Amino acid sequence: MKFLAYFASSMAATIVAMSCIGAAFAYDDLPSPPPPPEGWVQPPKQSENSVTQDVEDQIIQRFTAATGGDPNGILSQQQAKVAGWGLVSDHFSEIDRAGTGYVRLDDVRRFMSERTPQHIMRMKNLSKLNQRP
Structure with missing residues (x-):
């Protein structure tokens, strides 16, 4: 009797396990994605320079919009x-080092460039080098 109970439970476990195997292959019938449209070109991979240029363009656009369309103007x-x-509003006193009450595009660029991950890593590495005897 114990043997029959053991056999029945092991068979039930085997059946359950086998039914799960079928579930693992259940998505083989999904269609593949459509091909890209004709004329589509893979965009170039981003590099540090392209990301830097994108950020620079965004800074210029935001500054120009905030000053009313004048990229050579001043921003309060x-x-x-x-x-x-x-970001500029909250850190305005840090950007306006001269304390004039306004900043130019170059001031905002300098502030932003000091906070890039690359600049921060360079500063950390320099401080580590300077700490060595």
């Missing part, structure tokens, strides 16, 4: 806040 903290440029 209030203008940055109204334009929704919270």
Whole structure:
């Protein structure tokens, strides 16, 4: 009797395990994605320079929009806040090193470039080198 109970339970376990194997292959019938449209070209892989250029373009666009269309103009903290440029608005005193109450595009670029991951890693590596005896 014990043998029959053991045999029945092991068969039940085998059946359950075998039914799960079928579930693992259940997605073989999904269609493959369609081919890309005619004329489509794979975009180039991003490099550090292309990402830097994209960020630079975004900074210029946001600065120009915040100053009312003048990329050579000046930006106040209030203008940055109204334009929704919270990073510049929140760190305005750090960007405006001269304390004039306004900043130029070059000031914003300098501030942003000091916060890039590459710049931060360079500064950390330099501090490690300077700490060595």
